[in-house]
Amino acid sequence: MPSANIVKKCSPDFLLIDNEVKSINKSDEVLILSSVDAWSSLDWTKKYFDGKPKGGYFIWVKKQIDFPLSTCVNIAGMNIKQDLQNLMVIERGIKAKANVVCSSLKANLFGVHKARGKLILKEGASLEYNHVHKWGSNDNVIPDYEFILGKGSSLDYNYLNMFSPKDLNIKNKIICGEDSSVNLSIAVNGIDSNIKIKEEVLLQGKGSQAISRLKLVGRKNANIVAESSIIATEKSKGHIDCQSLMIDDKSKISSIPLLICENKEAQITHEASIGKVSEEQLNYLRARGLNEKQAIDLIISGFLKA
Amino acid sequence: MKLLEVKNLIVETNGKMILDEVDLKIEKGEVLALLGPNASGKSTFAKSIMGLPEYKIKSGEIYFKGKDIKKLALEKRVKEGMALVFQNPPALPGIKLEKLLDLISDKRGEYEKNHINLLERDVNVNFSGGEKKISELIQVLALNPSLLILDEIDSGLDMRKRGEVVDIIKEKVKEGMSILIITHQGEILEQINPNRVGVMINGKIICESTNYKKVLKIIKENDYAKCKHCKKM
Numbered sequence: 001m002p003s004a005n006i007v008k009k010c011s012p013d014f015l016l017i018d019n020e021v022k023s024i025n026k027s028d029e030v031l032i033l034s035s036v037d038a039w040s041s042l043d044w045t046k047k048y049f050d051g052k053p054k055g056g057y058f059i060w061v062k063k064q065i066d067f068p069l070s071t072c073v074n075i076a077g078m079n080i081k082q083d084l085q086n087l088m089v090i091e092r093g094i095k096a097k098a099n100v101v102c103s104s105l106k107a108n109l110f111g112v113h114k115a116r117g118k119l120i121l122k123e124g125a126s127l128e129y130n131h132v133h134k135w136g137s138n139d140n141v142i143p144d145y146e147f148i149l150g151k152g153s154s155l156d157y158n159y160l161n162m163f164s165p166k167d168l169n170i171k172n173k174i175i176c177g178e179d180s181s182v183n184l185s186i187a188v189n190g191i192d193s194n195i196k197i198k199e200e201v202l203l204q205g206k207g208s209q210a211i212s213r214l215k216l217v218g219r220k221n222a223n224i225v226a227e228s229s230i231i232a233t234e235k236s237k238g239h240i241d242c243q244s245l246m247i248d249d250k251s252k253i254s255s256i257p258l259l260i261c262e263n264k265e266a267q268i269t270h271e272a273s274i275g276k277v278s279e280e281q282l283n284y285l286r287a288r289g290l291n292e293k294q295a296i297d298l299i300i301s302g303f304l305k306a
Numbered sequence: 307m308k309l310l311e312v313k314n315l316i317v318e319t320n321g322k323m324i325l326d327e328v329d330l331k332i333e334k335g336e337v338l339a340l341l342g343p344n345a346s347g348k349s350t351f352a353k354s355i356m357g358l359p360e361y362k363i364k365s366g367e368i369y370f371k372g373k374d375i376k377k378l379a380l381e382k383r384v385k386e387g388m389a390l391v392f393q394n395p396p397a398l399p400g401i402k403l404e405k406l407l408d409l410i411s412d413k414r415g416e417y418e419k420n421h422i423n424l425l426e427r428d429v430n431v432n433f434s435g436g437e438k439k440i441s442e443l444i445q446v447l448a449l450n451p452s453l454l455i456l457d458e459i460d461s462g463l464d465m466r467k468r469g470e471v472v473d474i475i476k477e478k479v480k481e482g483m484s485i486l487i488i489t490h491q492g493e494i495l496e497q498i499n500p501n502r503v504g505v506m507i508n509g510k511i512i513c514e515s516t517n518y519k520k521v522l523k524i525i526k527e528n529d530y531a532k533c534k535h536c537k538k539m
Contacts, residue, residue: 303399
């Protein structure tokens with residue numbers, strides 16, 4: 001699970017504030033452009049974009065790198081609307097790590113962050129993608145990502161949202177090719193938010209594997225609907241684990257794991273639970289001098305990061 | 307000067323009476339050992355005076371530093387200077403010991419320097435018995451309490467870890483910290499030399515003595531029940 005400290009230590013390879021690209025780092029191994037420039041200068045990228053992009057990043061990892069990539073997309077002004085398309089391509093056999101931060105720099109900016117993303121992992125590529133969101137309580141956030149995993153590739157996708165916006169609508173679609181594997185981890189601290197999560201893993205390649213872990217916290221009138229599905233059409237393995245914590249009676253969590261199997265050789269399973277904060281843990285932390293709110297915050301943070 | 311004074315304490319949990327009119331005092335700088343078989347009420351006593359909510363005080367008084375703390379919340383009792391080493395502390399997945407220490411105290415104890423590996427791990431997750439006890443001691447000593455309550459600190463320890471734990475306790479005794487040691491084994495007392503010992507059976511203190519060696523001898527030779535003959539020795 002990514003650390004929320006990534007937000008504080010952000011000195012990124014790509015920095016976008018509001019709708020202006022502030023900086024792009026250059027290296028021999030990786031080509032980083034704004035999506036707008038990629039569209040106009042690299043014809044082959046057009047098939048991955050959904051029409052001409054208005055903003056966002058293009059990252060093409062062409063050679064092996066020994067440093068983590070980082071991007072920061074921030075909202076700093078009032079009533080900013082971002083409509084981004086992000087494209088990341090990891091070439092054959094390359095192992096890469098990316099720390100990706102999207103955030104509002106202040107609490108009440110009433111921003112809109114719409115981000116469509118496509119991540120292409122070519123044959124044998126491997127990517128650890130740590131995605132941290134930190135939003136103000138009046139933002140509207142709509143990330144819609146598609147991951148295409150080539151033969152033998154592997155993806156670790158870790159999404160952490162400790163500060164949820166007013167509306168959060170997450171869509172993730174992961175298309176798994178032959179012998180590819182994916183570990184998905186999505187953790188959302190829902191505070192007074194309307195949250196919709198729709199995650200779909202397509203096990204389309206023979207021997208592909210997926211584990212999807214969803215951790216949700218509902219507090220202060222949060223309304224969370226999380227659908228997590230695995231669809232297996234080839235001999236493959238998949239597991240969904242949805243765990244949720246309810247902090248108060250004013251919140252609502254709907255956790256919906258879905259398994260669709262179209263191949264008798266496929267093994268797909270799920271488990272789901274919704275519970276409350278453990279009294280034993282709570283009292284233990286109070287016995288260390290933390291008040292109830294501090295103890296609950298710490299337990300939630302541990303739950304989402306574990 | 308009395309640090310803790312408990313009078314006629316009756317405690318219930320899940321509708322069942324566990325402590326039956328318990329009287330106990332701990333002086334400032336005193337080390338008191340509370341002995342007793344399993345399920346005699348020793349841990350209930352520790353948790354009741356700490357203020358854990360599942361233990362309902364039906365009647366009686368608890369004074370700490372002369373102040374009635376019966377209605378004081380658990381965390382406020384910690385601020386007043388009480389700290390408890392749990393016999394079976396819960397696992398806290400995702401919470402590093404170092405993070406917890408940062409939250410509970412500005413002042414970091416010296417013991418954690420020898421256990422850097424523990425600091426980087428999630429509290430009590432896959433800890434051995436000895437690691438749990440060390441983690442507990444690191445936490446409570448970071449709180450710098452006036453009264454340290456050790457609930458079965460000697461259980462589940464190998465010789466080396468027991469030696470380490472005993473050394474830490476002895477150092478705190480030397481510094482004048484008041485300590486309540488709860489144990490059903492008693493061996494640790496030979497290394498700590500408590501000022502007084504009490505024996506609890508069926509939720510009652512049946513024996514109090516300043517001669518812990520005599521009490522231990524009676525217990526070893528006979529049984530806890532025989533201690534009633536040495537009441538107020």
